[in-house]
Amino acid sequence: MTVVENWIFGKLRATTELEVEFSPSVVQTLYESICLNTNGNIHVPKDGNVSEVTGSPTERAVLNWGLKLGVRFREVRKDVVTIGVATFNSTTKKMGICIRTRDGKTCVHWKGAAEIMLELCTHTLEADGSITPLTPDKMEQLNATISKFANSALRTLCFAYRDVSPSEVEELAIKTTKLPDQNLICIAIVGIKDPCRFGVPESVARCQQAGIKVRMVTGDNLQTAKAIAEECGICTEGGIAIEGKTFRAMTIEQQYNVIPSIDVMARSSPSDKHILVKRLLERGEIVAVTGDGTNDAPALHEASIGLAMGIAGTEVAKESSDIIILDDNFASIVKVVRWGRSIYCNIQKFIQFQTTVNGVALSLNFITAIASGNAPLTAVQLLWVNLIMDTLGALALATEQPTESLMLRPPIGVDEPLITNIMWRNIVGQALYQLLLLLVLHFKGLVILGLNDKTVWPGLQTNSEKVLQTIIFNAFVFCQVFNEINARKPDKINVLTGLFSNHLFLYVISFTSIAQVLIVEFAGNFTSTVKLDWQMWILCLVLGVFSMPLAMLIKLIPVPDAPFITYLTPWREHNRNLAYRNGRKFSKAFDEHQERAEIPMRRGSQFFEAIIGNEMVRVPIPDDLPPLLPTEVEPFSKRLKYAIFPYSHAEPSVMSSSCNPQANIAWT
Ligand SMILES: Nc1ncnc2c1ncn2[C@@H]1O[C@H](COP(=O)(O)OP(=O)(O)OP(=O)(O)O)[C@@H](O)[C@H]1O
Ligand SMILES: [Ca+2]
Structure with a gap:
């Protein structure tokens, strides 16, 4: 951050040089304001190197500006006694x-958000040292200056001061009251540039493409915030910029209504940030918050994912967050999203693959055992299959790199099932094929393949039966090998994209195939298999490969958007809506403090959970919940998990099914 524009002693200029004709006393006042009213520090090295400035970015900008003006920090700070600080x-x-200077004068210096400080000023300090009243005309002029700075995306600060009377000093000393902040004299207004970091507009655009709504919640002035948001591409069509105090004054209902269109929230306090996050969560959204300052801690803590800045971030912010962005770069958030989505997708791929293998192996052995008394897959063979699908499958599928397409689709909702309709279709399609194939082989294989070698093995099986069993095992394993390739892209027809760049996947597939050949050809005694001739090998391979074109065909079958589970449980959605409506009703009741609502309350959580039918539903808890625990349960409050209160207005359907009217408290 750097100071790029300033208005001092009644003059507006873009330079940082103070003209010589200013009266020394006014220059001294400005210097005092810069040097004393700050948390930052300047270290001037003895060897003449560049001075080092510490403090928050805003403080550093101001101190650097002071350095350019030629302030001698040590001299200004010498012999000054601090009486009070805010x-x-x-x-x-x-x-x-509040300070006492060398000449015995006591004064108070203030520095803060320009338009807020200006409200507290009644006079301005002029170049010749005179103090003139801040007339409405002049006020308008100054506000126009602030707007001008703000519209160029500058953060505006106002410096003001006034002398403090001995009686006020006494009061300060006795009561340690707050510093006098009325009737101030405006010294200067500065505009600080905080340039948009490299790559931020691109990252914002990528987030928006990925269905993530980026909002800016800042302490800056509305115009500054809007201008910065414009620069970063945060403003959207139909989006609004709102001030924290306007948002604060709204009812919960109004806040719910306005939230979807908020792009920018300016002049926000820490609690505004917190409330915004809270309302979003109550609407069932997933919220990620980034922040650096202590004032961001409540919002970071509340958010689904808190991301603190590693370099600029305060310890408090870092403590309250889940992820620390080491390079303080917004672009890293895009990486977080990319990898997060990638992991989720990889888990889905793995589940699709594993469910198919498990389903087929289980059904095959179950059906054949019931129908013919003997199962084709032996325990050792199943162990090998288990290795393929667990360890090797996870290695192959969970290590897929994130792809660009992940960032082009909308986020996945919290209540969307892990196994999507697309995955069910793939699982059922593949499993049916494999099962049918293996059952046909098991029951009719001898005839179809013309196997009629009746030589009896010690295990009372004929040679043909042994060969058939080996073919079933072999075909089953090859189906898995090729289905593993199918599982890479559950929703794409072409499953081969990027296959050759994923070396681990290729190793796993190759290892599985080679190991299978070795097992069948050389470990027959252990796995109860026999050697196969080349025609049989080709047959197994073809049966396995066939799962790939089949998967393509299966992917042509359209599936509905609504998860299958909602068709099986039509009451679920209905209950959710009902619960949500009632949740709002509870909120309202608490708002108005009319009635006590019947709420099973999980302490310290944002939601309460109610049981409706057989469904557990989550309903938002209003902010300003009155003290919860009835006095008689206070002694046991540590053990209390749910507190249920009588509430007469809730819809009977909810209440009758969710709570026992006798029970005021449910224990865990
Ligand atoms: N050191 C300071 N002294 C006086 N006023 C300040 C200082 N730092 C910030 N301000 C004022 O407060 C506003 C920022 O307030 P706040 O810190 O609540 O917001 P923020 O969004 O967290 O800001 P930041 O970008 O600094 O983290 C600025 O616009 C500025 O007017
Ligand atoms: Ca901050």
């Missing part, structure tokens, strides 16, 4: 200090 506060957006 540290920077994100809610009031200003900071102040």
